[in-house]
Amino acid sequence: KAGVTQTPRYLIKTRGQQVTLSCSPISGHRSVSWYQQTPGQGLQFLFEYFSETQRNKGNFPGRFSGRQFSNSRSEMNVSTLELGDSALYLCASRQGFTNTEAFFGQGTRLTVV
Amino acid sequence: TQLLEQSPQFLSIQEGENLTVYCNSSSVFSSLQWYRQEPGEGPVLLVTVVTGGEVKKLKRLTFQFGDARKDSSLHITAAQTGDTGLYLCAGDNSGGSNYKLTFGKGTLLTVNP
Numbered sequence: 001k002a003g004v005t006q007t008p009r010y011l012i013k014t015r016g017q018q019v020t021l022s023c024s025p026i027s028g029h030r031s032v033s034w035y036q037q038t039p040g041q042g043l044q045f046l047f048e049y050f051s052e053t054q055r056n057k058g059n060f061p062g063r064f065s066g067r068q069f070s071n072s073r074s075e076m077n078v079s080t081l082e083l084g085d086s087a088l089y090l091c092a093s094r095q096g097f098t099n100t101e102a103f104f105g106q107g108t109r110l111t112v113v
Numbered sequence: 114t115q116l117l118e119q120s121p122q123f124l125s126i127q128e129g130e131n132l133t134v135y136c137n138s139s140s141v142f143s144s145l146q147w148y149r150q151e152p153g154e155g156p157v158l159l160v161t162v163v164t165g166g167e168v169k170k171l172k173r174l175t176f177q178f179g180d181a182r183k184d185s186s187l188h189i190t191a192a193q194t195g196d197t198g199l200y201l202c203a204g205d206n207s208g209g210s211n212y213k214l215t216f217g218k219g220t221l222l223t224v225n226p
Contacts, residue, residue: 004155031212033212033213033214035214035216041218042201042216042217042218042219043156043201043203043214043216044216045213045215048212048213050212055211055212056207056211056212056213058213090155090156092155092214094212097212100143100144100146100161100205100207100212100214101146101158102146102158102203102214103158104148104155104156104157104158105155106153106155107153107154107155109153
């Protein structure tokens with residue numbers, strides 16, 4: 001069974017640009033959640049999607065948005081990039097509503113210059 | 114705001130030594146998970162503990178969930194260089210809906226040969 005796939009692995013963007021990250025969950029998993037990891041703050045929850053609906057959202061500005069498609073694949077978008085958005089963005093999938101175990105992808109390393 | 118405090122933040126030991134990592138919170142969690150993360154990779158799930166007082170063993174790793182489900186510990190016996198990595202604990206109390214994992218900032222373990 002293939003794991004969680006995130007693309008691209010690395011990105012370099014300029015301040016003010018926007019970026020879209022992609023996540024394909026484990027086959028059969030309907031939940032996708034996104035986390036931002038930085039050395040200072042650790043892993044912080046961005047949002048979770050289940051069956052194409054956002055079910056929960058963390059404390060991030062509206063520049064961070066996401067969506068989930070009918071095949072459970074998810075995308076995360078960050079607009080008007082700031083230097084502080086440089087981070088490892090991780091996507092995790094879980095099987096169903098009552099499953100709390102999360103399986104993570106390798107992440108997308110975003111560098112904003 | 115739920116917080117998970119991990120200690121120690123850094124740990125450097127020699128191969129063959131034993132160690133314990135702690136994860137503490139003032140909040141109750143319905144489940145708690147431990148992950149190991151290597152540089153440039155996503156966290157890999159090691160174990161999930163659900164019941165207060167539960168002890169789980171994974172080869173040389175022993176995980177314990179506190180009776181009150183507010184704290185947990187990870188004990189490694191006879192550490193090996195392959196155990197090097199960032200150990201993260203993560204708690205969930207959503208019961209499935211409004212799902213999110215709250216992460217500790219991690220313990221960076223280095224096992225020297």
